[in-house]
Structure formats: C-alpha cells, structure tokens
Amino acid sequence: MSVSLEHYLILSALLFCIGLYGALSRRNTIVILMSIEIMLNAVNVALVAFSRYIVPLVLTGQVFALFVMVVAAAEVAVGLAIIIALYRSRETVDVEQADLMKG
C-alpha cells in the first residue's frame, strides 16, 4: 500500500486535535506550550504534504512550513520568558493558580 495525501492529512488532523486537547486541558503552562508546538507541527505536516501532492513543482508549502517553524521558535522564547517572570513572582507555573483577575 502506498502512502497517499489522505494519510498525511489524517495524521495532521490527529496531531492538531491532540495538540488542541492538550492546550485546553493541561494545567502546566510548559505542557500547554508544548501542545501548541504540536498544533503548529500538525499544520507543517499538512502544508508540506499539500505542497508535495497538489503543486509538486513549486515549493510554496515547504517555505511556508519553514516560516512557521521560525515564528514558533520566537513565540516560545517569549512564552518561556513570561513564564519565568510569572514563576519569580508567584512560585508556580500552574495556570489554575494564575487567577488574580476574574469576573
């Protein structure tokens, strides 16, 4: 059996859902950041697969995926910095305890 576009898309959709579930259900901020990375990588799988199967002669999808990786790295860097700032003042990385503001 050969691997077709559908297989890649199913993989991508599964990864995206796993990431989304993790981001919405976990309480540790570091794990949430990791889940967001899974979502972004799911998108990368879809982009590269589309690029390979739909427009094999141009590399738009691959280039897009590269850009996504770079931006994701920047986002995680900022995210970790903010988590450290929060940890210094609250001694926790648990989102449930980041509850100074409500209502």
Place this chain on the structure above:
Amino acid sequence: MSLKLELLTPELSLLIFALLVILLDLGIKQKKVLAGVSILGLLVSGGFVLTLWGRESASAFNGMFLVDPFALFFKLLFLIAAGLVILASQDYVSKFARFQGEYYALILISAIGMMLLATTGELISIYIALELSSISLYILTGFLKDPKSSEAGLKYLLLGAVASATLLYGMALVFGLTGKTRLTEIAQAIQTIPLTTLLDSPALLLGIILLACGFGFKIACVPFQMWVPDVYEGAPTPITAYLSVASKAAGFAVIARFFYTTFGVPDWLSLNWGILFASLSAITMTLGNVIAIAQTNIKRMLGYSSIAQAGYLMVGLAAVGVASMADTLGRSGLLFFLASYTLTNLGAFIAIIAISNKIDSDLIDDYTGMGSRAPLLALGLTLCLISLIGLPPTAGLIAKIYIFNAGVHYGLLWLVVIGVINSCISAYYYLGVVKVMWLGAPVSEEKVPSSWALRIVLALTCLGVLVLGIIPGKFVQIAETAVRIFTS
C-alpha cells in the same frame, strides 16, 4: 523586475527609527528623548504614507505587498494610534527604572506589524505580519513584570498562540484546496472549481471557519473574547489602549481584505460568511454589553465595552459579505466606524491613565466626584463615553448611523434592531460612570493634577471626536475613496 522599495518607505523608515530608539537607549541618560525620537519616526513614516496617498494602486514582491488607499488609510490609523499611545505613556514609562527604550521600540515594531498586516495580499506574509504585531504585544502586556501583568501576558500569549495555530490550519486547508498563496490567485482558483466539487468537499468551509476563528481572536469577537478583560486589566494602561484600538483595527483590516478578496465570489460563498459574521456580531455585542454592566473596574468595563464595539463593527463585515462585490457601503462604514472608535476609545483610556496614575486605582467607585477634582479630565472622559454610546454631537453617533445604514441597506434589519437595543443597554453603564463622576460627593478635596502631554493628547482626541461628529462629510469621503480599491 524592480524592487519598488519606495512603496515600502513607511515601514522601512519606522523600522529604522525603532532600531535607533534601542541603540540610543544604551547611551542616553535623558530618557524623554526616546519618546521624541519615536514620535519623529511616526511622523516621518506618516509623511511617506501621505506621499503614497493619491497615487495609482501598486504592488511589490509579486503581489505580496499591495499599496492601495485601503492599506494607506489603515497605516495612517495605526501611526496616529501609536503616536497618541506613546505621548500618553510618558508619565507612566518614566517610572520604569530600566527598559524604557525597549518599550517605545516594541510599540513601533508592533505598529510595523499591523501596517504590514493591512497591506499584504498573501498567506505567508499575512501570518508573519500577524505574529510580528502579536509577539511585540505579548511582551508589552507582560512588561511590568508584576504578578498581574505577567499573568495577563501569559494568558494573552497562550490563547494567542492557539488562535494563530488555528488560523494556520485554515490557511493550510485553503492552500491545499487551491495550491496558491496569493489571495487574488486563490479567488481565481476557487472560481474555476466546479460547484458540485466545492459543495462536496468540506475543505473550503472548514478553512473559512478556522480562518474566522483565528482572526476572530484578534478582533475579540465571541466566542474568542475570554482573554480580553484579564489582559486589559493586567496590561500597562497605555498598552491596553493600544490593544483595544490598533490591534483590533488591524484584525478588521485583514479580515475585510482577506474575506472580500478571496471569498467574495461566487455570491453564495460570500453570503455564507456574511451570515456567519452577522450571527457572531449579534452574540458579541449582546454578551459584551450585558457583562459590562456588572463590572466595578473601569479597565475591565472598557474591555467588555470594546467587545461590544467589535460587535457593532462586525455589522459592517456582515454587510460586506451579504452585499454584492461592487457595493462599497459596508466597507466604508467599517472604515469610518474604526476611525471614530479609535479616537474615542483612545480618548477614554488617556483620561483613565491621567486619573489612575494619580489616585492609584481603577475602581469606578474611586472616580466619585472626579468632576470637581479634575474637571477637564472628567469632561474629556464624559465626551468619549457619550461617543461610545453613540449620542450627538460625537463621532460615535455618525459612525453608528453609517454602519447600521449599511446593515439595513443589505437586508440585515434584524441585526440592526439588536444593535440599537444594545446601544440602549450600553448607555446604562457608560452613563453610570458619568453620573458617579459629576453627581457623587468627592472622596477627598484633593485635586488630581495631570501633565501637559496627557492634557494635549486628550484635547486632540476629543477634538477629533467632535470634528468627526459635527462635520463628518470630508472624512466620509476619505473612507469612500479608501474602499474603492481592492485591486482584484
């Protein structure tokens, strides 16, 4: 192929000034200079935008970078918002021991991101521009590094990252369906796909929904509004003002261009997302207004009020979707409302910055008797709140008439009725603040002093609100010119 760098001059000049601010910060002791340099950068960039205004629409980098009146209108709007925010930040920032240069530089960089967002016509660059403005705003939100500010920054970042991942998945689906990333080419590709194939494959509709989710976060429409009150409360107040106007306007700019250019034809497709935005609009304004009534913190109240205002703005988006391609009423209404909302909301926040800087509280109860303690600030705040309700003689009234007119014109009467009922509900909590300020007995007799910078900025925004409200003709014309575009 020439690079046509002259089309990029507004962004490039602003970038140079942003870097200059960071460099100067290293060597300069007198930090006020940095704000001056930032303002100078905004003026230079604005000058370049004006030289491009009135020229033929042009594009650079293979249609990635579109310079048309629509983009230029938004660029001016972002520059004005950034300028007013920087002027209003001065008192606030001078309290920081360190990192004043970074603060101004980040405001400029996020302005560049928003300007790029309004001007791009291609998926990859839309994503990059969106993240450029968002990441700078995440940092600015957490800038104070106290528990509340860090918490706000963290919430904004985590939810923003999930939203941008959703947006990307939508983009990937649209890219997969058409094999193109330029918006005009996507539109052409969609028109060549036979109707039955399009209806059978859910990819396009799923893509539209995911895109609407991703962009909906940026404009804070229901159900992606939960970050707003917390982030608005925790962020430094000038940044809250910046978030509530510039970031929202950028979201509307990209949605209007994206959906109109890409999914504007065939008509049934355009009708689909028009109705999607119409229903979201009804829920957004109702929820924002109803929850705002219960708020005791004025920053949170304005947070919910800005959600409600996003609901009114989405009436314009819905009108764009429901109308046929050639009609401009919905789009020009959207632009005029955004201009009026930007001035009004900035004015309200500037008054709040001036007052809360001195009394050290954001609680509405502490504003009691402000009419006698700081008459000018209270007058400015009152004018802006009246404009947010949409009463004469302010910009808010004209903007609401304009955008609701577009709604009625394209058969969205039910939505306009909901909008008008909502305006009445909103009068309750806006006027509550006005009543407390003018009729309540002051907590203390002590006057609330304010700096000249804040007074001048507040006067400028109030003047803008009045001018847009009393002689709107010229500005309506500008809004109409700006939407006769979309080089497609």
